[in-house]
Amino acid sequence: MTEMTDVPMLEVNDLHAYYGKSHILQGVSFTVKEGEIVSLLGRNGVGRSTTALAIMGTVARHGSVKFRGTELVGRLPHEIAQAGLGIVVENRDIFPTLTLRQNLIMGQKEARNTGRWSIEDMFEMFPNLRERADIDAGHLSGGEQQMLTMCRTLMGDPDLVIIDEPTEGLAPKIVTQVAAMLEEISRRGVSILLIEQKLTIALKISQRIYVMGHGHVVFEGVPEDLNRDESIRKEWLEV
DSSP, X not given: OOOOOSSEEEEEEEEEEEETTEEEEEEEEEEEETXXXXXXXXXXXXXXXXXXXXXXXXXXXXXXXXXTTEEOTTSOHHHHHHHTEEXXXXXXXXXXXXXXXXXXXXXXXXXXXXXXXXXXXXXHHOHHHHHTTTSBGGGSOHHHHHHHHHHHHHHTXXXXXXXXXXXXXXXXXXXXXXHHHHHHHHHTTOEEEEEOSOHHXXXXXXXXXXXXXTTXXXXXXXXXXXXXXXXXXXXXXXX
């Protein structure tokens, strides 16, 4: 894993976001350091996915989002992506009429990829994608589409990637592959903000954890802290 520094790569401070008149995020603050995996946990509807979209500039927001010290609030989504942020959305937003391989090529920032990741890297992490490389992405299973979405985002060579519910609906074997992939992403120097409901995977691979409730952060700590804090788990995480 890349050596981490105390300087945040991503610094979110007093972030508010809205859908119309609905005030979804109500002063969210957290940091992600270089090379770090940070999990953002919470029940459905507390604002985790909205936080991801607010960082990327696709919902109305105010507050501060700094990436490598540069303010992102006020910038357009494509400018934020070009700055080095990537996002893997929950709805598996693929190009269904293109092949799996073509989807990966579409993820590259340039015609010739010179970043940390190659298509061969993707196939090594997920061998079943190699077997499906020339099949239209719309014919892939849900799990394969999820893997493709993550791999396509990596092909853009982001320095920090926000991954929203990567294990949702996946078989246990694929969940294990996804966890290994996240750790490999971190080893290659990419910071990760993981939005996840499965406490097990978050506790296993994260350096730090934030828990959200009602549009703001209600807990911050390392996995061991959350393991010990039964009251937080019962009030904000358990169904």
